[in-house]
Amino acid sequence: MALRDTDPAEIGGYRIEDRLGSGGMGVVYLARSASGRRLAVKVVHGQYADDDEFRTRFSREVAAARQVSGAFTAPVVDADADAPRPWMATLYIPGEDLGTHVRRHGPLPPGRLRELATGLAEALRDIHRAGVVHRDLKPANVMLAEDGPRVIDFGVSRAAESTTADALTQTGRVMGTPPFMSPEQFTSPHEVGPATDVFSLGAVVAYAATRHGPFDSVSPWETATRVVEREPDLAGVPDDLLPFVRLCLEKHPKGRPTPDELLHLLRDGRLPERPERPGAREPGPDPARPARRRRRRTALVAAVAVLAAVAATGVAFLARDGGGTPHALPAGWHAWHRQAGTPAGGNRNTAAPNGPFSGCVTSRTSLVCAGDSVMAARFALADGHNSWTLPVDATPVSLSPGGGTVIGTRPGGVYAIGSEEHAVGTAQEPQIRTRYTVQSLDTAAGRAVWKTVVADNTDSVGPDTGGAVATPAGVFTTYGKASDSYALLDAAHGTVRWRHRMPYGGTDDGDCRLSGAAGQVYLVCHTPDAHGDPDRTTIAQLDPATGKARWTRTATGGLSLLGEARRHLVLGADPAAQKLSGLTLIDLTSQILTTVRLSPPRPASAAYLLRGTLYLTLTSGSVRAVDPATGRELWQSNSTVEQPGPPTASATRLYLASPNGRLAALDLRTGRVAGTLPGRDDSAIDGSSDIPGAPVLSGDALYVLYGRRSVYSVDVKTL
Template identity: 60%
Template sequence: MALRETDPAEVGGYHIEDRLGSGGMGVVYLARSASGRRLALKVVHAQYADDDEFRIRFRREVAAARQVSGAFTAPVVDADADAARPWMATLYIPGEDLGTHVRRHGPLPLPKLRELAAGLAEALRDIHRAGMVHRDLKPANVMLAEDGPRVIDFGISRAAEFAAQDVLTQTGRVMGTPPFMSPEQFSSPQDVGPAADIFSLGSVVAYAATGRGPFDSPSPYETAIRVVDGDPELDGVPDELLPFVHLCLEKHPKSRPSAGELLDLLRDGRLPEPRPAPETGPTPDEPAAPRRRGRRRLLLASLVSALLLAAATALTVVAVNAEPTPAERDLPTGWQAWHKKSKDPSVDKDPIGADAPFSRCAATGSSLVCAGDDVMATRFALADGRNTWARPIDETTDDLGSGDLGTIIAARSGRVYVYGADDRTVGENEFNPTRYTIQALDAETGKVIWKTVTGDSDEATEPNSDHGASAAVPEGIVTVYGAKGQQYALLDAVDGKVRWKRPMPDPDTQMCLLRSAARHAYLVCQKWSEEDITGTSVAQLDPATGRPRWTVQVTGEQDIVGAAAGRLVVLDTTGTRREVTLINTASHVVTNVRLSPAQPEAATPTLLNDRLYFTFPSGSVRAVAPDTGRQIWESNSTVESSGPPIVSGSHLYLASPSGRLAALDLRTGAVEATLQGRDDGGTAGISGVGAPLVLVGDALYVPYGIRSVYSVDVRNL
């Protein structure tokens, strides 16, 4: 982040070089000492300088951080709690924080998850040995350094030996970030101890494994209720780490293991038994506890009161999706508004062949990679849109094959997974089969990392993820396979080798689609008898073997829309939708929820953050709660033929094929901003719907026109 005119040139004798970020407590700068050492220097906001209580707490923060100097924490180098604006300098740790990394690259693979869990457990062990409690362990406070994770920001930690009668702990303030707080931080904040950090550790590891917190909810108050009284959503956490996470997320503090015990578990697989929670039932002389429903109401009321009080106090840090100030904008390094058109990658450079928008784009690292309209993949720089490479889907000059669309199957860890279709002439009769491949490309350079043939005949199936012929999972790409598409197989994410292959169910009696949801692959088979669909089977595939782990049967012609709160959301593919089918991925129980009102066939469903959005060609949008079927709001976005929408913490965004953009308030559906469509990308022959949008922090990327993309800062709409 660039320095501003109001930023100091130096603080405490340290030269300020750059801004690293800004938050509720202050601004963090990149600074350099006289010897050349790079430091992260936090300067608190001016409004806190005259707060005597704040200065007391800041001195404690400095003292706390000085006591902790392990391999997985950032050591304090210098500080001044008595300066006009108090500051503290720690060793600078290059790299992304965990939250940013997961948003940009997706969940961590299993080896990295093990490293993260062990590093954080060791950091907490060191913190707790020093008599400290961090109290705000969350993805933003975990830096991913080259040599392992580091815990940073002791801004609201406190010494464990501080007695409960300490006046500074009796203000009723809720300290922490709700999705990663422990139950006791809500219910009895004066009794918070090291076990609270262990609970947060479980939530952070679950987030790193799935890309979402185990108690996430659109409302911070509902999040608090789920933390205190609900079950964690752990679908997608690798089986190997589930015992670790379950132990961390025990509701009662005394039932959680220590950081040292967790390290033993990770080292040798020895699983400590959960300690029994203290007896909390009524004694013979005590009245029985109130009914659970009443308890939830009382808990919600107390949490609302606590959160409102916290929001009103100066020192408290409670993350409730508050709108950041301009200084807190989250944009790729060096970002500027841009609009670019892809170079033509075809061999004959025939401009007549280019007449459509991209079908899909995805971001990884510093790259936005797009595909569609005969483009297998092309790369734009996230920061300025530089179009550095482009590859055609058909590398031959003959264009008789059917594989001419192209799409992004997945993008993560600097790689993008796409499919190729090469037409070939075979024999004297000029037989023209198509060889289909799935390829892993380096997103930065376009170099082919691996290339695996999935079918090589005139009856082979195009491995297009948009058509249900391939699906991305953490282990790799599950795809239709074989000369006639008679199998499905897993191609390893690292090297593209076929790890297993299984026969596809009888194609004469059913049509099967490969889908992915919440990091699992599914086989959805729509069965028919003569001309009627008789039902649909949904099977979750074992990533180790490809065999179905479980299968459930549902009525009608249905397909998976996504996963929410541990359940698959399944809808009819044709006709008026009167119900939503929910499949519990743990118990496999099927629940049918009536939609009120029913949603017409013309509406396209998209599941985002546990909410269904139905978009209409006319521009209408309806938001529906899938667990109740209730319509939350309906709005006219003014965007016709929009592609699938995307959401931020506060808004829903839609765009048309020409790039017309609208931002809708998530709570009410009110249109709060629009941008006109663009003609600089070309419009000839464009039809259909817009491509899916891509959001990286506050930078929104909109495919439009002919092979074109533009980027805007959503906070400036």
């Protein structure tokens, strides 16, 4: 990186030769000592030079780096924290940092990935033995030297024995880089200890294995929420390193191993025995959990209020002070309601809206919805401006064009399925052929980046019935003219990376469907009995790299994958006679299969697994919350919402909406109706039998699908 006219010729007597990089805290130069030794000299930005607190923190960085200088870090050669612009010189380590390397060359191969995990565990062992907590371990702070990884940049580190009275580590001050921060860095930053580095280690290894972090999101708010409350996305992490990464990413600090224990795990394939692992997950209710969750959520909201503005800098983040919890609404947001416009061109039957959107997702500042004969429509999160509406088929035809289905997000866009119908055959024997496509849509431009035909048949069999799942690697989808295969479409171009035949091709022998849960993709297949009813269900976890099964389990009956809860897959039968009698659980660590009975069977029209709880709904508006681990009913409530669609859950509330837009918010702990809004479009029920997709929550803004291609937005704090 070329030097600039404003760059100094020397610093502290060291001759400057080149720029190595620049970040939120300062500039790093390549320098040379009088004896010819190459050094990396970090010089603080001028705007921080007059900040006494920053100088104190920089002095700590120098002291911390000197304490841990060794085989796994960059040794400190010289420093001056009292200079007009403070600086520190360390031994220069040739090579790329991990983030740059992965962006340029892709994920590390398995052997090198294991070396990285081992080297970083050794580095943390030495750092913690020196009494230091790094607090900002991330790919940019890992140098890939010839002799192994080196950890650099102790800019937000502190002594492990620092007390809560330390002015630089008080509650309200959040240090780190969001995608690689630990839950406690958001919720209780004054209590951060060595375990937070272990959590970051797991996130860094997952990134190196997959080219994405386990909690990545385009929204800083959503990233923080995922770190604190959701399971990590570990699709693509090699099987032999999954236990290592999962243990590192335990939510509770006491549930994480020490670096020494991690090295034992890598060497021997198991953790060393110790009397008890405090904080590790245990079965059974936790009476303190609701209070912890409330404290955790309050701290989270306060901590991430400013992440959007400064997340890219990698420097300290200052949370808001004050008595109230700050709002988390898109910039310029106000309450709005909109109906999607008519698609430009395409089939004339798309002109008159008839039913609701089948689903929406958020992508940056956009809400992208699909359904009712349109491929997708984009609304601005802040004011609802409908900047574009795309037809499924740009060529006018006489038949129905089918519709679109949004299946997930990608950076800067979304993935969607389109189906369009064409007349084939003769006048005497007419037939309808349906062509299915998977498309990658640019939300800013309102156009398809790529479009891949995945099925074309007269049986109306495609990814809308056989399943499609969006992942960081691309889209898993049913494939082939008759959807007799499944394949992975590359995220960049939509090309087929691999393809496999379905075990059953929708024949009398059985059928299969792709489903996603907790970042993994599963193939769920049913085989019928002599009467044609589902008799057996086989579920296989698929490897994104090859599409082959990592493991397979078989259960009795016809089951659907509902989701994941507490490291268990939860499967259930479609409610027969409006009742659900049991669940099947698969332990994701051991793959042991167990059955949970609901006694007596619970009435249900539909079942949804959200945030580890199963919600059973009836068309009357009744809702029951069930613990899937025990089958115990937690509460029952009348939501006042008839014909409710799929619900959405925040940390404290469950939101349900009807086809005409009536909304209810239920307390997650008690089922009590905390707030309602009246319906907006009574004609929606008569105009279409379709149920709208789930409401979409983005911070404190809730987006409710209703009526005829319509959406309205509400601040949930006003409910």
